[in-house]
Amino acid sequence: LHKDEEEKPPTSSTAQTVKIGIYFATWWALNVVFNIYNKKVLNAFPYPWLTSTLSLAVGSLIMLVSWGFGIVKPPKTDFDFWKALSPVSVAHTVGHVAATVSMSKVAVSFTHIIKSAEPAFSVIVSRFFLGETFPVPVYLSLVPIIGGCGLAAVTELNFNMIGFMGAMISNLAFVFRNIFSKKGMKGKSVSGMNYYACLSILSLIILTPFAIAMEGPKLWAAGWQKAVADVGPNFVWWVVAQSVFYHLYNQVSYMSLDEISPLTFSIGNTMKRISVIVSSIIIFHTPVQPVNALGAAIAILGTFLYSQVHFTSAPILHCFPLFFYYYF
Numbered sequence: 374l375h376k377d378e379e380e381k382p383p384t385s386s387t388a389q390t391v392k393i394g395i396y397f398a399t400w401w402a403l404n405v406v407f408n409i410y411n412k413k414v415l416n417a418f419p420y421p422w423l424t425s426t427l428s429l430a431v432g433s434l435i436m437l438v439s440w441g442f443g444i445v446k447p448p449k450t451d452f453d454f455w456k457a458l459s460p461v462s463v464a465h466t467v468g469h470v471a472a473t474v475s476m477s478k479v480a481v482s483f484t485h486i487i488k489s490a491e492p493a494f495s496v497i498v499s500r501f502f503l504g505e506t507f508p509v510p511v512y513l514s515l516v517p518i519i520g521g522c523g524l525a526a527v528t529e530l531n532f533n534m535i536g537f538m539g540a541m542i543s544n545l546a547f548v549f550r551n552i553f554s555k556k557g558m559k560g561k562s563v564s565g566m567n568y569y570a571c572l573s574i575l576s577l578i579i580l581t582p583f584a585i586a587m588e589g590p591k592l593w594a595a596g597w598q599k600a601v602a603d604v605g606p607n608f609v610w611w612v613v614a615q616s617v618f619y620h621l622y623n624q625v626s627y628m629s630l631d632e633i634s635p636l637t638f639s640i641g642n643t644m645k646r647i648s649v650i651v652s653s654i655i656i657f658h659t660p661v662q663p664v665n666a667l668g669a670a671i672a673i674l675g676t677f678l679y680s681q682v683h684f685t686s687a688p689i690l691h692c693f694p695l696f697f698y699y700y701f
């Protein structure tokens with residue numbers, strides 16, 4: 374059976390590369406918008422547990438309505454599907470809330486510089502949890518990734534431990550999420566879009582009680598009133614925007630993950646962070662010292678080297694030199 378039982382014509386490798394290229398570009402653009410609204414909301418309303426819950430709630434609602442009205446064909450799932458989805462949902466919930474807590478404490482660019490080390494976490498997790506070994510150049514490419522992130526962290530003007538640890542926890546959780554997701558989607562009849570929808574619903578159920586315990590309605594009500602007084606009635610639209618864009622970028626990223634390996638996904642994700650880092654520094658006027666920028670550049674260059682030594686056979690990676698040419 375094809376995904377969600379829909380007939381798909383076979384695609385040539387060029388068409389496949391173009392398709393994944395379009396997914397990647399859309400994923401990155403949606404992610405930039407999400408990050409901007411997410412930070413605007415957190416600046417006015419510093420309750421990351423609630424905002425992460427709302428992102429999942431809005432995404433779940435969008436998909437339930439889409440299934441209900443027949444806009445998207447609902448997936449056929451059984452108990453085993455939801456059982457296999459549980460560890461993915463736990464990892465998604467932890468990674469999501471940890472990243473949001475991080476961004477409530479530090480600049481968006483700092484969170485994403487630390488999150489650009491995700492491929493290093495991927496190698497470490499694959500090595501110690503899955504017993505996979507890699508050629509020496511792969512391990513060597515981790516040196517600039519880890520060193521660059523370290524340099525960026527120690528020279529960050531507004532360093533905050535919770536912000537740093539949140540981004541690190543998010544890295545670890547998302548590597549597990551990607552590995553489990555890819556396993557869960559393999560050979561199954563659920564498409565990337567529907568897989569992510571089910572993931573949102575289960576994560577929402579997991580996160581809600583924790584959000585209430587960590588922050589709770591009392592703080593939310595007072596915080597919301599203050600945010601509306603400070604920002605004006607448009608505040609609610611910022612929350613809607615961050616939630617809708619959160620769902621959309623993740624949905625598109627899962628449509629890509631459906632077609633590529635978890636490690637290629639991690640690399641695409643790191644490249645995405647360049648757009649987020651640059652745009653958030655411009656929009657939020659984040660102060661950056663030259664040595665801080667150097668650390669970020671070394672880390673991202675390390676990821677590029679990693680992709681070259683690890684993935685030279687993956688067609689999408691042939692595009693990466695072009696991305697570098699475009700950015701620098």
Ligand code: 3PG
Binds near residue numbers: 468470473547
């Ligand atoms: C989140 O809120 O889940 C994070 O911002 C996700 O970050 P990422 O998708 O860029 O890894």
